[in-house]
Amino acid sequence: MKKLITIVLALGFFGLFLASCGNSGPKKMTANIENGNAVYDKACIACHWKGVAGAAALTDKARWEANAAKGMDTLHVHSITGFQGEFGVMPERGTCTTCSDQDMYDAISYMLKEAGVTAK
Numbered sequence: 001m002k003k004l005i006t007i008v009l010a011l012g013f014f015g016l017f018l019a020s021c022g023n024s025g026p027k028k029m030t031a032n033i034e035n036g037n038a039v040y041d042k043a044c045i046a047c048h049w050k051g052v053a054g055a056a057a058l059t060d061k062a063r064w065e066a067n068a069a070k071g072m073d074t075l076h077v078h079s080i081t082g083f084q085g086e087f088g089v090m091p092e093r094g095t096c097t098t099c100s101d102q103d104m105y106d107a108i109s110y111m112l113k114e115a116g117v118t119a120k
């Protein structure tokens, strides 16, 4: 009987664990544009302001529209892991080792907003 209780408890905790995973996924993130602006100013501006080294410039709506078409999840993952595209190399977290996943999400949201683009 005690064993059964242990199993039931274990399954319960596993369920909670799964539920919490679902909640922390990138899809559920909400952008903090103000923080995104700060992260951009610190970590993304060097390449993404004028479009240095193949990066999409903030004013380059066409490039950001093409990026946005990949979906926010893909952009988020690419900004975290780094991404080699046809224009150049987006370094892992834009070389910002102290930037959190949320910081990256916020910075991307800020850049899309500045470019006048909405990601799906």
Ligand code: HEC
Residues within 6 Å of the ligand: 039, 040, 043, 044, 045, 046, 047, 048, 052, 053, 054, 055, 056, 067, 070, 074, 075, 076, 078, 079, 083, 084, 085, 086, 087, 088, 089, 090, 091, 093, 094, 095, 096, 099, 104, 107, 108
């Ligand atoms: C050293 C230059 C550099 C820095 C710094 C940089 N990027 Fe990039 N980033 C690039 C380049 C180059 C590309 C374009 C890659 C391509 O499409 O060929 C890119 C592309 C991207 C993309 C599009 C990815 C895709 O799937 O098309 C996102 C999103 C992005 N950067 C976010 C960021 C964020 C957020 C920061 C700041 C935290 C940042 N970048 C900092 C160079 C940089």
